[in-house]
Amino acid sequence: MERVYIHEVMPRDGLQNEPSFVSTEDKIRLIDRLSRTGVSKIEVTSFVSPKRVPNLRDAEEVMKGIQRVPGVCYTALVPNVKGAERALDCGVDEINVVISISETHNRKNVGCSVEESLDRLGKIVDLTGATSVTVNCTLGTAFGCPYEGEIAESRLLSIVARCVEQGVGGISLADTTGMANPRQVYRVCRRVKDAVPDLPLTLHFHNTRGMGLANVLEGLRAGVVRYDASLGGIGGCPFAPGASGNICTEDLVHMLQSMGYEVPVDLDALIRAARELQEILDRELPGQVIKAGKATDLHPA
Amino acid sequence: MERVYIHEVMPRDGLQNEPSFVSTEDKIRLIDRLSRTGVSKIEVTSFVSPKRVPNLRDAEEVMKGIQRVPGVCYTALVPNVKGAERALDCGVDEINVVISISETHNRKNVGCSVEESLDRLGKIVDLTGATSVTVNCTLGTAFGCPYEGEIAESRLLSIVARCVEQGVGGISLADTTGMANPRQVYRVCRRVKDAVPDLPLTLHFHNTRGMGLANVLEGLRAGVVRYDASLGGIGGCPFAPGASGNICTEDLVHMLQSMGYEVPVDLDALIRAARELQEILDRELPGQVIKAGKATDLHPA
Numbered sequence: 001m002e003r004v005y006i007h008e009v010m011p012r013d014g015l016q017n018e019p020s021f022v023s024t025e026d027k028i029r030l031i032d033r034l035s036r037t038g039v040s041k042i043e044v045t046s047f048v049s050p051k052r053v054p055n056l057r058d059a060e061e062v063m064k065g066i067q068r069v070p071g072v073c074y075t076a077l078v079p080n081v082k083g084a085e086r087a088l089d090c091g092v093d094e095i096n097v098v099i100s101i102s103e104t105h106n107r108k109n110v111g112c113s114v115e116e117s118l119d120r121l122g123k124i125v126d127l128t129g130a131t132s133v134t135v136n137c138t139l140g141t142a143f144g145c146p147y148e149g150e151i152a153e154s155r156l157l158s159i160v161a162r163c164v165e166q167g168v169g170g171i172s173l174a175d176t177t178g179m180a181n182p183r184q185v186y187r188v189c190r191r192v193k194d195a196v197p198d199l200p201l202t203l204h205f206h207n208t209r210g211m212g213l214a215n216v217l218e219g220l221r222a223g224v225v226r227y228d229a230s231l232g233g234i235g236g237c238p239f240a241p242g243a244s245g246n247i248c249t250e251d252l253v254h255m256l257q258s259m260g261y262e263v264p265v266d267l268d269a270l271i272r273a274a275r276e277l278q279e280i281l282d283r284e285l286p287g288q289v290i291k292a293g294k295a296t297d298l299h300p301a
Numbered sequence: 302m303e304r305v306y307i308h309e310v311m312p313r314d315g316l317q318n319e320p321s322f323v324s325t326e327d328k329i330r331l332i333d334r335l336s337r338t339g340v341s342k343i344e345v346t347s348f349v350s351p352k353r354v355p356n357l358r359d360a361e362e363v364m365k366g367i368q369r370v371p372g373v374c375y376t377a378l379v380p381n382v383k384g385a386e387r388a389l390d391c392g393v394d395e396i397n398v399v400i401s402i403s404e405t406h407n408r409k410n411v412g413c414s415v416e417e418s419l420d421r422l423g424k425i426v427d428l429t430g431a432t433s434v435t436v437n438c439t440l441g442t443a444f445g446c447p448y449e450g451e452i453a454e455s456r457l458l459s460i461v462a463r464c465v466e467q468g469v470g471g472i473s474l475a476d477t478t479g480m481a482n483p484r485q486v487y488r489v490c491r492r493v494k495d496a497v498p499d500l501p502l503t504l505h506f507h508n509t510r511g512m513g514l515a516n517v518l519e520g521l522r523a524g525v526v527r528y529d530a531s532l533g534g535i536g537g538c539p540f541a542p543g544a545s546g547n548i549c550t551e552d553l554v555h556m557l558q559s560m561g562y563e564v565p566v567d568l569d570a571l572i573r574a575a576r577e578l579q580e581i582l583d584r585e586l587p588g589q590v591i592k593a594g595k596a597t598d599l600h601p602a
Contacts, residue, residue, distance in 0.1 A: 148602075178596070255512050288509060292538070301409070
């Protein structure tokens with residue numbers, strides 16, 4: 001069976017959306033736990049303005065405080081060149097630049113046009129020139145925008161091409177507010193893979209409308225083997241206060257392993273980490289497997 | 302695109318698992334609302350012992366109190382001949398007999414062996430002989446048993462064959478405690494469809510471990526077009542107190558319609574009914590679309 005790679009985004013996409021600050025100590029302990037579960041990549045933090053995202057104001061301390069496990073890629077989200085410089089100073093393995101393909105969403109999210117974001121992306125790639133650091137570009141609202149609605153697939157494809165011209169090492173397609181449906185996922189992924197067959201492609205789904213794992217299935221069918229997910233399913237969306245966040249890491253791993261995919265991740269350790277996260281956040285998390293246990297957990301008759 | 306048929310099971314599988322009794326009046330009002338949404342079938346109640354399932358002790362009143370909309374099939378779950386007689390007295394369109402393919406689960410659920418259940422099934426089919434009432438058999442634990450674990454697919458297939466011998470008009474495969482994974486769903490559905498290609502086949506999934514809608518996708522790929530679902534995603538599982546219940550009707554319809562399937566159900570009316578259910582039950586329901594709205598609901602920039 002095919003190997004599937006799990007990218008843990010809870011420390012960034014999850015904690016960024018939490019109502020309160022999680023202590024630097026708790027962040028480091030959770031990331032260190034996650035490093036030992038077998039996930040391929042961890043999005044450790046985001047080098048953004050602490051005023052815009054106060055929950056991640058400790059980006060430097062977290063990045064420098066974690067114990068790095070060989071083989072795990074430690075990445076950080078950055079919106080601009082200044083963020084990239086901060087990330088490089090902390091020794092990240094990868095810089096993840098976020099650009100929304102929706103003009104409106106990109107302005108709201110990073111405060112400039114898509115064209116300006118693409119320019120910044122080129123400058124960030126240049127910055128990393130002499131280092132071993134790779135640059136991934138996450139294309140937000142890739143499956144629809146909460147302001148503009150559908151975005152033409154041709155626009156997505158042309159932005160992907162621009163990213164490649166700028167020298168990215170990988171692309172992530174992000175369903176920022178959970179609008180993607182499985183049929184669309186298959187079609188879009190096939191088109192992107194046909195356009196840039198050799199570029200590592202990651203999918204980033206939210207479970208806002210319950211379709212998260214169904215979308216993963218169609219991504220897999222289209223040949224995509226890298227998935228972002230968030231421990232406990234935290235993350236959320238500012239437009240859907242009560243809804244689920246990112247797809248849940250332990251639910252994703254549970255599904256893939258039960259289907260026979262090669263996912264060398266310690267599911268029990270993930271579930272324990274999710275339960276610890278639940279204690280730290282002191283509320284019920286959206287993940288299902290932390291509540292129900294694994295399908296193989298039997299009960300005495 | 303293919304037509305998909307939605308069977309609403311909230312009034313039975315959902316309310317049966319609720320911590321408290323929902324009034325007969327509320328049940329009738331909700332069912333009457335659901336009747337006008339375009340769903341194909343409604344499982345109105347269960348004719349079981351009121352001692353075993355006190356929440357459905359008003360089976361007769363509910364069945365006789367609803368306004369029946371032509372074209373909607375009104376079904377009721379029954380565990381035995383006595384239940385079938387009560388159901389027939391109330392003029393159901395279909396009797397849904399439940400048999401678990403796990404010996405242990407069947408004994409716990411209906412108090413007899415699978416063999417005895419199959420005998421009862423034959424007697425129930427005989428009872429309906431002179432009427433237009435059809436008998437559907439729901440095979441519980443079809444994808445795994447919380448006591449016994451995996452159940453051989455050969456056993457499922459031989460029980461399906463026995464049901465056909467007994468004269469059933471349809472079979473539902475129920476993932477009673479949410480153990481099914483998508484790959485298994487495809488494989489099992491293909492085998493059952495190959496064995497009994499002309500028998501109407503329904504899938505009944507729970508979202509206990511988050512795989513509910515992913516399982517629907519693989520059911521569709523295997524050619525199954527009938528799905529049970531529960532308004533608001535209520536239902537639950539006695540072994541997983543905090544976990545989701547049945548797959549959520551409005552989330553299912555939202556996904557299928559967004560994929561382009563022909564599902565002539567009024568999604569807005571369904572969402573309104575789910576919000577009413579949420580008020581009646583006075584707690585947050587597992588459904589996602591009631592919280593997030595539809596993917597096409599845009600926000601002002």
